[in-house]
Amino acid sequence: MDHSAPMGRVRVRFAPSPTGSLHIGNARTALFNYLFARKNGGTFVLRLEDTDRARSEERFETELMESLRWLGIRWDEGPDVGGGAGPYRQTERVALYRALAEQLVREGKAYPCFCTEEELEARRKDQLARGLPPGYDGRCRALTEGERQQRMAEGKPYTLRFKVPPGEAVAFEDAIHGPITFTSDALTDFILIRSNGMASYNWAVVVDDAKMGITHVIRGDDHISNTPKQILLYRALGLTPPRYAHHPLILGLDGKRLSKRHGATAVSQFRREGYLPESLAFYLVGLGGIVASDGPLKGMDEIVEAFDLARVSRAAAVFDHKKLLWINGRFIRELPIDTLLSHLAPFLETWGVADRFDRETLAAIVACGRDNAQTLRDFEAVFRIFTEPPTLDGTAFEGVERETARAILEIFAESCHQVVSLDEEGYITAAKAAMKRSGQRGRRFFMTLRKAITGTDHGPELAKILPILGKEEVIKRLKGALETL
């Protein structure tokens, strides 16, 4: 079957190796591909480059897909959803890589190489010692057919190497970096199939991209140096290479490549720390200069609208955790409560508060806490206000004389009795009346109430907390506090 895409129909892919958690740098690559596909009505393929058998693990595959889905990224074809160009795991495509490599051998464009690891390493050291660039010296290229047959008959392990054609110009127009030119003379014959039968990265990626009809390769610019090799392979196969777009990598504030030293780097970790997928997606796209991080917030549909590959910045993207945190706080304040609630659901489970409230109360608590929250984790303290009456001791009201504190609490409790309901309006009426009668106001008054009712001196507005607690509970807490005074 021919899987190449009809002309003009965009097909892109994200091709991670399942050897660890999804790093935000890779998540950004995935996002760019997804956005490009959606913007152009194209197809987005997820392909797992799991040829490193020792380091690839199923749990990483699962986490990777979960992280992508959480970010709002959906793929049209992939290992879990299938598709017409599968299989989508490289370990399931080994026969194809070998067959095509052998075809190149038959055409005289590749050859078996019997050099051992030790021989290669010794020659590499020698090259370095003599100040030469390391690379394969082409020794097995010169073997006669007889010599080849003999080594095969001896059962010597071999790799299949690509015969790099000499003196070929390799130029391509990168959608982000502009024209890039290489010469094949800078390359040495490289491996297509390893002695263990597995394809090299460059070979597998070209075979897959070609067979899967990929029209645009969007990836990190650490792959620019692989591109000439890949283009030569397309030529050897008699195929036209896809278009390339290499985006800059994400750096830490110190200008070094973003790593664990800089704090969280895995999408799953940001998720655990209470970041919203909306914030991370918006920030990662903002790092490419596609949306203004300080401008109006955008959801995925609006990001798709704004997306343009040609506008992705060429400058390195510097990751600033503080900025992301700030954006997260903005999303927490602006998203619909229902959206926040669904993001909060797993946290509520962990905190053991999921079943303690009806939906309406949950929504009210979220509305109450969102003004001061920067991450979803900040909601834990807000929920505790409602699930755990404060435990106060004699020192709770320090700074306010005992008699004054007593008077404020007693009088406010009476005022609460007098209002029909302690909704926001009832609270204001009760507070005003109590201020008048007690002669206390401002910080002393409100801090005393806050301490008595919530147990701490900070948190959401009392006008939002009290209506949720309700009159009865508020009076109960005031009494409890009075007992400690």
Ligand code: GLU
């Ligand atoms: N598995 C490669 C990576 O994660 C894919 C590179 C590519 O897109 O060609 O870097």
